[in-house]
Amino acid sequence: MPKFEINNPEALKLIEDIKSGVLFKPYLEKIKKLKTVFIGVGIFLFFLIFILIGKSLSNRAKDFGYIPPNLEILTEPTAPTVNSPYNSLKEEIFLFSTDLPDPIIPDLNNTIDLKEQAF
């Protein structure tokens, strides 16, 4: 295999700049100026990634098996309820009002005259 040699002066200069780091210097200067912004975005992305991971994990957890109900919750028995035909009479008696007077007697003035009221 023939040996590969670079003879182009511009290419040699570029290689030299890469090796010494001069080529990257302007870019590093710009990055240094925006350091705070990059740190902020980095922190935001850090939390976002972990929130997404946590959400993904909790969604998967919902699918894990049977979760028993709280002990305070009582389940109703499934036996069918039977109604007595006499419930309607009982309800009629229950709804009947024993208040008096009912109906209320209209409040009417028995003395409609043109005399002065004596106080």
Place this chain on the structure above:
Amino acid sequence: MSFFLGLFLFFASFTFVSADAKSDFDYQYSKHRENYLEYTLYKKDYLSNPTLDNQQKALLSAKQSTNTRELTRASFVAYLRELILLNQLRGFPLADTLNANLLAAQQFFLMESQKTLGVVTIADLDKFNLDYQTEYTKHERYLKAGIVGHKLTRLKYFALKQDEVIKELKNKIPSTVSVRVFERLETLETDLTTIHTKIDNLSNYLITEESMENTQNEIFFSSRVEFLSEIRSLQLTWMDKLIDLDLNYAKI
């Protein structure tokens, strides 16, 4: 189809009659309230400025107000009679007596409303008022007794329904049940007799002269509420016991 339509109209007629008497009473009462308000204003004008013109206006409004007052009373009594008749207790002494007394009261109030049409002068109005006070008290008693009686007839209606249901239940309970169940049925029958007795005693007392005198007392209504509540409470307890037997022992 025509059978069911006829049946519907038959039952609807009871509510229609009651709604008609009630709506007539509401109409008469609202008319009287308007006339009475007008009378108070014209009377005030006449007393502060007794001109002939003011006197005539005040007299006319007093006459109209008295007329509508009597029509209001007559329509109220008619409404009360309908409520009692709805319980369908013809032949029950209290219902018959109440109906007769209330009919007399209704006729009295209608006659008085006719008399007001003959009032022309202030002297006529004063004479009318004097005569009215004498007769009114008797009919007011009928009215108050009627209000208590209407509740009693309703409780009697329930008690008669209870007579029917216990007969029904006895036919539904098989003879193979324990003796204890039959004892419970007998207790129910005894309790129902007690309920009937309480209603009948209060009903018989209500139409006595002594009770009619008591209608003038302030506590007339409040003292009767206790008795009515006690009877209703007994009826509800009785129904609970009957329903318990029905659900546990009656064959469907």
